[in-house]
Amino acid sequence: MTIEAIQEEIIDEFSMFDDWMQRYEYMIELGKSLPLIEEQYKTDDNIIKGCQSKVWVHAELDNDKLVFTADSDAIITKGIIAILIRAFSNQKPQAIIDANTDFIDEIGLKEHLSPTRANGLVSMVKQLKLYAIAYQTQLN
Secondary structure, three states, X not given: OOHHHHHHHHHXXXXXXXXXXXXXXXXXXXXXXXXXXXXXXXXXXXXXXXXXXXXXXXXXXXXXXXXXXXXXXXXXXXXXXHHHHHHHOOEOHHHHHHOOOHHHXXXXXXXXXXXXXXXXXXXXXXXXHHHHHHHHHXXX
16 A cells, blocks of 8 residues: 555545544544564664653564554554554655655644654654655665
C-alpha cells in the first residue's frame, strides 16, 4: 500500500468522529497498537529532540524498506507517533522523503494540539524523514 493510500485511510477514519474527544480516544487506541521499540533502543540517541514527552524511534532497513518502531511515555504522543509510523513504516526511503504530510492538517491534528505537542509532531515527522535520507544514502 502506498503512503498516499494509507494517509487517505487515516483521513477517512478520523472523519468518522464528530468531535475531538472521540478523535483523542481513537489516537490513544492507535497508540496501544504501536509496534513497540525494543528496550535496547530506548536510548538518548533514539529520543526525538523537540518533544515535550519522551518519544523513542528506531528505524531499520528490511528488503529496501524502512521499518519503524517507537514508544512514548505519554499516551497522546504515543498515538501521534503511531499515526506517523502507520503512514511511513514498510516504505522505501525515497517514498518517505518524497511524501507530503498534508494528511496531518486534513485530520486537524496540528490545530488541536498544544503548541509544544504541535512542535513535537513536526520534530517526529522531521526525524522519520532524516532516517529515510540516511538509509537512502546507504542504498545509493
